[in-house]
Amino acid sequence: MASTTKVPPQRQIAPDLTSDGQRMGGSELRGRSRSAAVGVAQNALPAETGIWVAVAAISMSFASLISALIVRQGVAPDWLHFQLPRMLYLNTAILLASSVTLEICRHEFDLRPDFNGEESRGDEAAARAFPWLCATMALGLFFVLGQVMAWRDLAAKGLFLSSSPSSSFFYVLTALHGLHLLGGVAGLAYVLYRFRPNADPQQRGVLGVASVYWHFMDGLWVFLLVILAART
Amino acid sequence: MSSPEPAVHHHGPPQSFIRKYIFSLDHKVIGKQYYGLALIAVLAGLILSWLMRIHLGWQAAAIPLLGKLSPTGAPGNVMTPDYYLSLMTMHATLMIFFVLTTAPFAAFGNYLLPIQVGAEDMAFPRFNMMSFWVTFVAFVVLILSFFVGDGPPLAGWTSYAPLSSVGGVAGPGQGTGQTLWAVSIAIFCIGQLLGSLNFITTTLDLRTKGMSLARMPLSTWGWFVTSVIALLAFAALLPACVLLILDRTAGTSFFSSAGLVVNDQVLPHSGGSPLLWQHLFWFFGHPEVYIAILPGFGIISTVLPAFARKRILSSRAVIGCMVSIGFLSYMVWGHHMFVSGMNPFSAVLFSLPTLIITIPATIMVLLWLGTLYGARMRYTASALFSVGFISVFITGGLSGFFLAQPSLDTYLHATYFVVAHFHFVMALAAMFGIFAGTYFWFPKMFGRMMNETLGKWHFWLTFIGVYCVFMPMHYLGLAGNVRRYAAFTDNYLAPLIPLHRFISISAFFVGAAQLIFFFNLFWSRFWGAKATDNPWEATTLEWSTTSPPPFDNFGGRHLVVYHGPEEYGVDSDTLEYVMQTAPEQIKTT
Ligand code: HEM
Ligand SMILES: [Cu+2]
Numbered sequence: 001m002a003s004t005t006k007v008p009p010q011r012q013i014a015p016d017l018t019s020d021g022q023r024m025g026g027s028e029l030r031g032r033s034r035s036a037a038v039g040v041a042q043n044a045l046p047a048e049t050g051i052w053v054a055v056a057a058i059s060m061s062f063a064s065l066i067s068a069l070i071v072r073q074g075v076a077p078d079w080l081h082f083q084l085p086r087m088l089y090l091n092t093a094i095l096l097a098s099s100v101t102l103e104i105c106r107h108e109f110d111l112r113p114d115f116n117g118e119e120s121r122g123d124e125a126a127a128r129a130f131p132w133l134c135a136t137m138a139l140g141l142f143f144v145l146g147q148v149m150a151w152r153d154l155a156a157k158g159l160f161l162s163s164s165p166s167s168s169f170f171y172v173l174t175a176l177h178g179l180h181l182l183g184g185v186a187g188l189a190y191v192l193y194r195f196r197p198n199a200d201p202q203q204r205g206v207l208g209v210a211s212v213y214w215h216f217m218d219g220l221w222v223f224l225l226v227i228l229a230a231r232t
Numbered sequence: 233m234s235s236p237e238p239a240v241h242h243h244g245p246p247q248s249f250i251r252k253y254i255f256s257l258d259h260k261v262i263g264k265q266y267y268g269l270a271l272i273a274v275l276a277g278l279i280l281s282w283l284m285r286i287h288l289g290w291q292a293a294a295i296p297l298l299g300k301l302s303p304t305g306a307p308g309n310v311m312t313p314d315y316y317l318s319l320m321t322m323h324a325t326l327m328i329f330f331v332l333t334t335a336p337f338a339a340f341g342n343y344l345l346p347i348q349v350g351a352e353d354m355a356f357p358r359f360n361m362m363s364f365w366v367t368f369v370a371f372v373v374l375i376l377s378f379f380v381g382d383g384p385p386l387a388g389w390t391s392y393a394p395l396s397s398v399g400g401v402a403g404p405g406q407g408t409g410q411t412l413w414a415v416s417i418a419i420f421c422i423g424q425l426l427g428s429l430n431f432i433t434t435t436l437d438l439r440t441k442g443m444s445l446a447r448m449p450l451s452t453w454g455w456f457v458t459s460v461i462a463l464l465a466f467a468a469l470l471p472a473c474v475l476l477i478l479d480r481t482a483g484t485s486f487f488s489s490a491g492l493v494v495n496d497q498v499l500p501h502s503g504g505s506p507l508l509w510q511h512l513f514w515f516f517g518h519p520e521v522y523i524a525i526l527p528g529f530g531i532i533s534t535v536l537p538a539f540a541r542k543r544i545l546s547s548r549a550v551i552g553c554m555v556s557i558g559f560l561s562y563m564v565w566g567h568h569m570f571v572s573g574m575n576p577f578s579a580v581l582f583s584l585p586t587l588i589i590t591i592p593a594t595i596m597v598l599l600w601l602g603t604l605y606g607a608r609m610r611y612t613a614s615a616l617f618s619v620g621f622i623s624v625f626i627t628g629g630l631s632g633f634f635l636a637q638p639s640l641d642t643y644l645h646a647t648y649f650v651v652a653h654f655h656f657v658m659a660l661a662a663m664f665g666i667f668a669g670t671y672f673w674f675p676k677m678f679g680r681m682m683n684e685t686l687g688k689w690h691f692w693l694t695f696i697g698v699y700c701v702f703m704p705m706h707y708l709g710l711a712g713n714v715r716r717y718a719a720f721t722d723n724y725l726a727p728l729i730p731l732h733r734f735i736s737i738s739a740f741f742v743g744a745a746q747l748i749f750f751f752n753l754f755w756s757r758f759w760g761a762k763a764t765d766n767p768w769e770a771t772t773l774e775w776s777t778t779s780p781p782p783f784d785n786f787g788g789r790h791l792v793v794y795h796g797p798e799e800y801g802v803d804s805d806t807l808e809y810v811m812q813t814a815p816e817q818i819k820t821t
Contacts, residue, residue: 012532034587041418044353044437046356046433046434049436050355050429050433053428053463055462056429056463056464056467057425057466060463060467061467061468061470062471063468064512064515065471066470068471071505071508072486072504072505075503076489076502076504077503077509078485078490154614161478161484162481162484162485163487165484165485165502165503165504167485168478170484172471172474172475176471195357206243
């Protein structure tokens with residue numbers, strides 16, 4: 001493997017150059033010497049940018065579904081109102097709890113001075129953070145399991161995917177959110193795999209990236225729940 | 233990989249064939265793969281257009297082998313009206329998704345964007361590889377529809393519901409074929425989302441020292457803005473495709489209205505909204521047409537100055553225009569729905585931004601023309617296609633002004649006038665952009681020059697040919713000739729048949745002219761003259777490295793950028809130019 005990959009791209013942002021002089025200031029500017037500004041070679045992960053790009057795309061997808069839901073409810077009188085399964089509120093609590101455990105995990109992973117004022121070692125930090133990471137993943141899986149149980153609850157009442165547009169949207173939204181959350185679990189699993197004795201800043205970056213996604217999934221779910229509760 | 237070490241380049245390129253050419257992580261290979269896919273798709277799309285044109289000119293014509301491909305669609309080798317629509321759907325889907333999205337955006341963008349910003353590769357090479365292979369799967373799924381059930385769907389590239397949402401009962405191809413179509417497009421969305429993610433992150437994070445946003449070449453700006461549009465557009469289309477698939481396979485009623493009776497069959501759907509599909513589709517669809525053309529804007533803005541040997545009039549204005557077009561493209565989708573039965577007041581609301589969007593487009597055209605003005609142009613094939621781009625874009629844009637007004641569009645909608653409009657403004661302009669880019673960057677990509685004489689023949693035959701094909705369509709449309717008809721047997725249409733024959737013959741001519749291009753491409757690939765590192769005396773970073781560039785693009789060098797991308801004609805007497813990487817000062821003129 002190692003021999004087939006290039007080095008992971010490093011962030012090399014050049015601060016916006018004012019000496020740029022791109023003809024905007026006329027010829028006298030062009031005559032000036034332009035040194036290339038020194039780029040701050042931040043050792044940051046491109047994933048830290050990429051994750052926000054992904055968040056934007058996922059938001060767009062769900063926005064498109066929600067607008068479809070609103071339009072669809074308005075156009076025809078076949079919209080069945082039903083009580084959301086109780087289960088969902090428990091699931092919500094579980095998911096919120098998982099965000100808390102993830103934050104604790106991140107906190108533990110911080111290299112911080114201990115009693116004696118010495119920096120704690122990376123492996124100690126990783127060891128402290130490890131259980132919280134596992135807890136987060138477990139809670140995430142419980143959430144998905146809970147969602148499946150909520151489905152069975154609805155199905156037992158005779159509400160299936162095609163019973164009514166309201167139930168159709170319910171299943172589609174919860175299923176798509178669940179899939180995305182499973183993606184988040186996979187992401188955390190990847191972080192776990194990267195947790196190695198010597199915690200270096202890169203791993204911390206990966207954890208940060210995964211937690212942006214995780215909290216986003218969490219917030220998205222609360223938003224969906226509000227919509228579903230109000231509309232179905 | 234071993235433990236964190238300083239970033240050094242002791243990892244060589246992959247050695248195995250599979251890693252090197254098939255599942256490659258190298259953005260340059262992926263770019264070429266996309267280009268190859270686009271070539272296959274454009275060939276298929278071109279052949280389909282020929283078949284359609286044969287049928288439109290000569291209704292009774294038997295087309296050898298067509299009956300073999302589809303015994304039901306072309307009994308006795310003569311295509312049925314339904315099969316005509318199937319071919320049309322496939323032609324449009326292939327062209328718009330697999331040619332006009334992949335070639336200018338995914339292919340050239342992949343190959344050149346990282347080099348032009350001075351990066352070694354995309355931000356996420358693995359996602360990049362997935363992006364291509366996912367797109368490839370989408371392509372295979374789409375093509376499969378030729379060989380299953382009764383052929384490809386016939387609902388057009390817009391797949392309006394309920395025709396597209398009720399299943400096989402709606403007609404041949406509306407069973408499995410239409411499902412494959414929806415699945416294919418959904419997969420395609422995922423592929424392009426991964427691609428856009430890479431483009432955006434790479435542009436933001438991996439620029440080399442001194443490469444400020446303002447110093448990025450305009451082609452990079454084009455791909456960057458396109459990727460932002462694509463990210464949101466494909467993210468919106470993907471769930472729409474999911475809903476469509478569910479309507480077709482799971483009995484939901486998102487788009488299929490209640491009480492439908494299709495082919496004497498009462499359908500079980502309840503109250504879905506066909507208009508909802510149109511809104512979702514066009515919310516993607518209009519931005520999509522800009523996904524097809526914006527890379528072209530960027531390519532032209534980079535190629536023209538290189539051959540005009542002067543700066544573009546205002547590169548900041550070009551950037552501003554591209555960004556505002558990208559922004560506005562999300563506010564105009566309703567102009568495709570003026571006659572859909574939506575509220576006439578909203579038609580006005582959509583008409584206004586549509587007319588506004590012509591302002592940045594016009595500014596950009598004027599900037600290009602202003603750049604040409606007084607230039608000592610080097611008329612290479614690439615330059616010719618750039619100028620041709622401006623021509624067809626103007627021609628197509630002008631008809632847009634008419635269509636943008638609901639009162640006029642009520643008559644013109646779904647006529648050949650629209651066909652003429654979008655072929656000029658999107659299809660031809662984007663194709664000319666692809667050609668300009670190919671003649672320009674081929675030496676960089678393959679280390680060999682393309683044949684200029686053949687290139688010029690290719691340009692002139694194509695340029696004249698396409699005007700013969702598409703210009704008369706305006707008159708057809710004005711005469712009331714509706715589009716998506718397989719035959720013109722009505723009294724008022726019959727007199728137009730000679731014109732259709734002229735168009736068909738011109739179309740064969742244009743298609744044949746493309747053989748020159750294909751020949752040139754393959755011949756030059758192996759036997760073309762060796763290219764120097766910078767054959768066009770251009771300034772951007774890709775010309776600072778070898779042709780073709782090494783595995784890590786710059787052979788381990790970390791480039792530093794000192795100038796904007798268009799320091800041409802710095803000394804207007806000698807046509808001197810200054811590379812972006814050249815540290816020297818520029819003489820004050
Ligand atoms: C000058 C600015 C433009 C205006 C005012 C404009 C306006 C319109 C309008 C009103 C329609 C709908 C016509 C109908 O279906 O009845 C239309 C169709 C279309 N336009 Fe444009 N347009 C402009 C530029 C573009 C550009 C730049 C592209 C592509 C790069 C493009 C691609 C298309 C396509 C593909 C269709 C047909 C879609 C279909 O029905 O399959 N247009 N245009
Ligand atoms: Cu449009």
